Amino acid sequence: MAGLLGGDPAQLNLDAGGSSAILQGKLEEADHSSTNWYFPREELDRTSPSLRDGIDSRRETYFRKSYCTFLQDLGMRLKVPQVTIATAITFCHRFYLRQSHARNDRFMIATVCMFLAGKVEETPRVLKDVIYVSYTLRNKKDPSANNRIKQKDLYEAQKQLVLYGERLVLTTLGFDLNVHHPYRPLVAAIKKFNVSQHALAQVAWNFVNDGLRTSLCLQFKPHHIAAGAIFLAAKFLKVKLPIDGERAWWQEFDVTPRQLEGTFSRL
């Protein structure tokens, strides 16, 4: 993806001309986080608790991808909205900012995060369903798993794990349950700039989803990611983005060219 992008921030202005008169007010969401959840990549790599247990950043990246894939799959099987999946993924990312992979099974933590995200996003799924679906998914290759989890002993053990895990996740997250996603600023921007191309929205949306699987949401705030995704999508589809006099569209997101560059080069 990075190959698509010129390094020169001036290029971010794209082609002037497609003007839009409705560029008023900012799209930035206020920062509500009582705790800072955003760190530069280098710091993330350097301070990872997993690293101290001998898990290098390549391996952690692999772990991250694997629980994201798992959560996406789990969420779809539980039929929760994408926002709930995104929240579960973010909880998981943040959990491993403060806890080690070596001592916390990532699929169990992911299951807990999905259960919790369901409640937090007002799309709850009953614990029993979460456990059944998660267990079968984790043991996909084992056809007997489906029946095994229905046995009381195994089910009870899994249930206790999830319930204790819920408390562990909550305390690790410092009870900070407000997760803001790039979806809202993305949709707002697309509406605001009157970008009617359905394709642009779709491609930008996909970039946001892709970004979710990386440490991107630990490095950049949602509206920065949204801005990066729109820019990248426009570039990808060779669509002109509107400009209003001196103000480029991305200024609406309150990002600097440098931040924007940083965002999309990671995408």
Next chain:
Amino acid sequence: MLELKNGIGAKRYVKGISLGEGTYGVVFKALDTQTNRTVAVKKIRLGKYKEGVHVTALREIKLLKELRDPNIIELIDVYPHKRNLHLVFEFMESDLEAVIRDRNILLSPADVKSYMQMCLRGLAHCHKKWVLHRDLKPNNLLISSDGQLKLGDFGLARIFGSPDRKFTHQVFARWYRSPELLFGSKQYGSGVDIWAAGCIFAELLLRRPFLQGSSDIDQLGKIFQAFGTPRETQWPDMTSLPDYVEFQFTPAPALRSLFPMATEDALDLLSKMFAFDPKARITAQQALEHRYFSTDPAPTKAHLLLRPASKAEGMRPPPELASPKEPVVLSPPAKARRISLFPGVAGAEHIHHSKESKDGSSAATVGETPSDHSGMAITDRSYLKRKLDMDVHFEDERHV
């Protein structure tokens, strides 16, 4: 890496008397040793709920962390302890229901204005952050020791704004429920809170609940008796609501006849808060900009509002009212006059007379109940420990 502030959580607070039973657990008073502030700790039993931490608790935590405003209760801290979750709030001395009920308090027009202004400010902040309170009623409007009114109890609150999201209409105490809720609307907005705020406004003026329906249908009947049956032109969407039923037409009496003492401005604002069509109902922000708040009399300053007899007396220092530094005469003359009608029960003395009931009995037992939830066998625990890397405080609480 992990801040162990939760570990010291339980030690940070010195437990005081019980303040009563909340929706999902005991609330007790405590002293925050870090700040020397009096706080209220809501203890939520985790073991009871088979679906893990209860969604109302999660909601309250999530939303209150988002809402920081002088007119919204502050969530100071959250920590797990034993098999409970503890939510630490700023301590609130009283609530608006106690004010309205306390016949020794005369509410001047300026006092009513002050309460309404604080209520609407808190509400405007909620709505700005896309949060619906959904349970406004006088006893959820808490009053701090410096007289500030704050919105409390966010256990029913929800984020709104996604157009296709459906909500339950079973919210609010019935008397504060808006007509669209009573007609079963599931896609409502901030108007439901405004209607409830209007009911509270009316209650402040009347000193009794305004529309006391005994069933949902009766509630609608009471509403239409007061404001007339809405016509199609007043509220076009009404007939398409899920539980819509046609009511026999009653004409609206003059609003003035219901609130003989209210000023024109007050009546005008009230009528806008009670607009039938939620789309036409005034917003919290618009209400705050209504001329009612800018014309005389100016709202009474919060710390000058007369406080009711407190619900629970504990380590709290005697209220300012009782102290010689702040004599009763600071209140508007009207109030002093009212109090003097009851020579025996003047402001200060009154504080002491109704405190006994709630606290005495349960005080000793709070927090000392041994946690006897057996949970799981010892052998299972080591497995857990391996799997989840439990924190110290999880570990030792299971041995308590």
